Amino acid sequence: MNEDTEELSIASLHLHPIKSCAGIAVDEALVIETGLEFDRAWMVVDEQGVFVTQRELPRLVLVRPTLRQSDVVLRAPGMLPLHLLLGTVEAPTEARVWNDTVRAYDMGALAAQWFSDFLGRRLRLVRFDPEQRRLSDAGRSRGVAAENAFSDAFPLLVTSTASLAALNERLAAQGAGPVTLERLRPNLVLDGLAAHGEDFLDEIVFDTDDGPIRIRIADACTRCSVPDVDPATGEQGHAVGDALAAYRTDARKGGAITFGMNAVIVEGVDRVLRRGLRGRASLRFD
Secondary structure (H helix, E strand, O other), X not given: OOOOEEEEEEEEEEEOOEOOOOOEEEOEEEEEOOEEOOOOOEEEEOOOOEEOOOOOOHHHHHOEEEEOOOEXXXXXXXXXXXXXXXXXXXXXXXXXXXXXXXXXXXXXXXXXXXXXXXXXXXXXXXXXXXXXXXXXXXXXXXXXXXXXXXXXXXXXXXXXXXXXXXXXXXXXXXXXXXXXXXXXXXXXXXXXXXXXXXXXXXXXXXXXXXXXXXXXXXXXXXXXXHHHEOOOOOOEOOHHHHHHHOOOEEHHHOOEEEEEEEEEEEEOOOXXXXXXXEEEEEEOOO
């Protein structure tokens, strides 16, 4: 193996169909222009069409989706299941995610009432319009016109099993229990790296039967309060943030906490990533 490359594999793949709701671990995922198919395809918004997340409504994490062949089923404590047909939308609308106002589709009165009842606020559910091109910041996407659905800023988030283990060692040292990847909301979790080895990757290549999938590491992912939300209870804590602050503050990001790396797709749309798929990564030295 070349000393400037790393051999690695996909330990797990994760989708988050509704932004800021619970994620799903999957065995395989189709790569599309905006990342992984069905990842952040839906979003909860307020009456003005502005996105809401666990930052203000941590109980969103208790909304658990199940993807099936023709629909996604949403379940939450005390609620009857909500079924959303994958091929059905209702009225065209607009929604705002951070500073971007984009075209979307309202998912109708039943979905709006379901979320409003569960979260105690007047809310609606929207779906991203696939004809809309919402691009990552050109200054951070390393030369790639990277499309996004309702993700914060990039189509993919990459981390590693070793990075999670390092965080859990820190948590144990401060007397806190371990956490799972649900808190950190990645898409690709890699095996074969040292702790936070993803920080130093340039491009990752996975060879599939249909051709290569090339993923370029773009920028460190800065962290907010979401990793401190317990996915089992929806309650806000502080142990994860405290542990990360002790060793993952980045002066290049104004002292922000970072964990995991945002990434963009260079090649591989309509190809499939699978858990266990082996790949190779070039290293970045700048």
